[in-house]
Amino acid sequence: MTDDQLIWRIAGGSGDGIDSTSRNFAKALMRSGLDVFTHRHYPSRIRGGHTYVEVRAAEGEVRSRGDGYNVLLALGDSFARNPQEEAYYGNEELKPLYENFDDLHEGGIIVYDSGLIDEEQVEEVGLHEKAEENDWHVYPVDLRAIAKEHGREVMRNNAGIGVLSTLLDFDTAYYEEIISGVFDEEIAEANHDVIADGAAKAEEFDEHPDFSMPTADEPEETQALVSGSDAIAYGALDAGCRFIAGYPMTPWTDVFTIMSQTLPKFGGISEQVEDEIAAASLAIGASHTGVKAMSGSSGGGFALMSEPLGLAEMTETPLVLIEAMRAGPSTGMPTKPEQADLEHVLYTSQGDSARVVMAPGNHRECYEQIRTAFEVAYDYQIPTVLIYDQKLQGELRNIDASFFDRDPDPDPGSVLDEAAIEEAAEYHAEKFKRFRYDGEEGVSPRTVPGQKGGRFLATGNEHNEAGHISEDPTDRTLQMDRRLGKFEHIREELDAEGNQTHYGPDEAEYGVMTWGSQQDTVFEAVDRLDEAGHSVKALGVSDMMPYPVAEVSEFLESVEECVVVEMNATGQFRGLTQKETGRFGPKLSSLLKYDGNPFEPAEVVEGFESSVNGEELGETNMKYVPAAGD
Amino acid sequence: MSAFSAIGEQREPDEDEFTPGIEPQPTWCPGCGDFAVNNALKKAMADLGKNPDEVLLCTGIGCSGKLNSYFESYGFHTIHGRSLPVARAAKLANPGVEVVAAGGDGDGYGIGGNHFMHTARENHDMTYIVFNNEIFGLTKGQTSPTSPKGHKSKTQPSGSAKDPVRPLSLSLASGASYVARTAAVNPNQAAEILAEAIEHDGFAHVDFLTQCPTWNKDARQYVPYTDVQDSDEYDFDVTNRQEAGEMMYEVESKLYEGEVLTGRFYRDSERPSYGEEKRSTGEMPGEPLAERYFDEDAEWERSADSLIEKHT
Ligand SMILES: Cc1ncc(C[n+]2csc(CCOP(=O)(O)OP(=O)(O)O)c2C)c(N)n1
């Protein structure tokens, strides 16, 4: 096997410590100088389902999950062994082994815990035949016994790391350093012993694989291993957000949790409330009172926020919401990623309502765009929604720690202080004019309860300059025009931010467009396509509303045809692009996937190639939808 | 120095201050009980020496929600049923602000009922006035959660088959620490009760009987009424949860037999407000959060300083 990258899968039952082990392992590889990227697959239940996490590592930039994988550490599902639960779950401890066969590369490596997975049962699932066919190297080791000898059974994960360190020839020093940081001395010692025993045990195998761990020089800059959720939460905190209200729902819960754990330390407030209508309404109430606030949810909860969202638009209360997509409709597949809530987020809520929507394409963009979301929301007094998905939420990636070293931005935006209220007193002779027609860039500065001289009425009814309910036709038209008119200024500001990411050669025959979490996977595919002799460039779009019409039009004009890659069944982003640009229908085709698993780079390559060659896609869950004029 | 100088300022009572300079044309029908709420609230605020700039009045949607239009203060006319979540966040964001929420019986006991239960449970230091006219006023007279059983309306043509909600009992069970009922026909008691409710350090719920002569065909005027505190017939301890509960049950039942009982039904002055609870567990800052955003010298924590290290 000649891979220069490791794509390692650790598979076990939900609750077998897969998450922490893979995180520690990824971090160890990161510290050794490799770039790392994780991909997490888990079922929507607490027990009785099998989970895996992939860690992809190589020298140089790793920006996506890989294609399949080359090393499997199959722990077996320890929870499936409970005799009482067997009745419900069947004999599932084998699943983490055989459910992972499909994606293992030729020449791949399997280490499994023979303490849990019976070697006879392994025959039943055809392991040895398959191993022969695919030239897999199989290493059964009683990891459980090693773990038990030094402590508790959960340590078997680390026994597995020890076995792999011998087989793949890597130094466990970084990993052990991390273990020492996590546990107290005694437990850390026991774990180190488990690793050492695992390593020694693997020496007993006659035949070792000819694949070894990629290596790199230690990084020049300190690296940080973060998830999309981490990046969003840290960006919000650095934007001065000190209030969050929410109701748990996967996958949004992650950001809510990080914020809830941090806000008290940062002098802020987190509220878990009765439902998502309340959550959004609390964020509105806090923001109205002068605090930078946010809320969020996933599709179902966001649906409940529809009416408060409109209230924020109408009362021009700054509001930042995040929407973490999972596969729908309805409860859908709670732990699987999808990008099918775009239209939901763009258009929900009655009337000619308008909000700003951004979709970050990777971890850095998560941090930067949530900061922009706060800036826009508080300057323009408008709701801003950051839309992302279960994939971006959970995947870990290393970035320079110094990336986060920035000034905080607590500026509450277009709000007056008492001195400014007094200065403006003349204009507001009768009553403070909260909703002036002549506001700069459509924005009329607001005041905050408790400030002397600033009182006004915020109402979801149409209103006049002073905030009083009014159905006067002229007033109505002026207020609508002013509110909607902010969009042109926001568009200019966002265009200047450069939220769209161009990739590949300047000139190319074909384009690939995508949005959100698929961006970096598409970019990896574009590299491969260009290397293979195609002429392709890519555009990852983040600004969903206002839409970057000029930039996208220029991109689309420059290519013959463009494939739009997105994780949904109806090509929502492609539709948005056609609607906003008003053209390009005949140039745009779609590569879609909505089976609960994100694209692998090779799938994008395959989809692109079959589209340009006019061939049918092979056996796959992807769909290709040709351009309108085809 | 506070950025909110209207808060806590000592001043002479002045009822007129709570009347808008340019008063909009009233949209309430002649004889509507809603006028009485407005008057009582103005009087209570003035008696307490409040400044309109330190008051935030959050309303729902309904005839009752129009209260903001005739009451001068900071106002937030929200959406149907959602005055409470907006209001309680304002209180968390700046505990100095005098927060009052108000809305109809449909708004508060129906569509917003879940928020009512949870806001009471949390015992936010705020006042909640429910304009209870036993009807959906604004949408033209449909049966509401407090309409009596058998109540006929366009949407319940054969008479409602539902027992009405028991708002006082619901409030007590949910966790409100002050529960009272007053009526539009009793302006002095109403103003006194509202003042008590505003002064109470916790969630104070006032069920305010407001007649709707336009749609409530039974045309209940809530007279004659009895103030249970003034009557020899009723003797119970408002600080005793069990006695209060029994009294409320009786009061709620009697209303549908045509007897109007008003007064204070429950008070717990010991229970800490939600803000106090949250501060004691370290989950809310000691200083009002809103102040920080107006303080140029405020220190702002950064993720880079304390959060990134664990990721390296
Ligand atoms: C979500 C939503 N549903 C329905 C309505 C229509 N609506 C407005 S007020 C109201 C009921 C009003 O009754 P109540 O809350 O008792 O207030 P009242 O008018 O009696 O003061 C309804 C159903 C609305 N505005 N919003």
Ligand code: SF4
């Ligand atoms: S409809 Fe009834 S509640 Fe509404 S304003 Fe008229 S009298 Fe009052």
Ligand SMILES: [Mg+2]
């Ligand atoms: Mg009503």
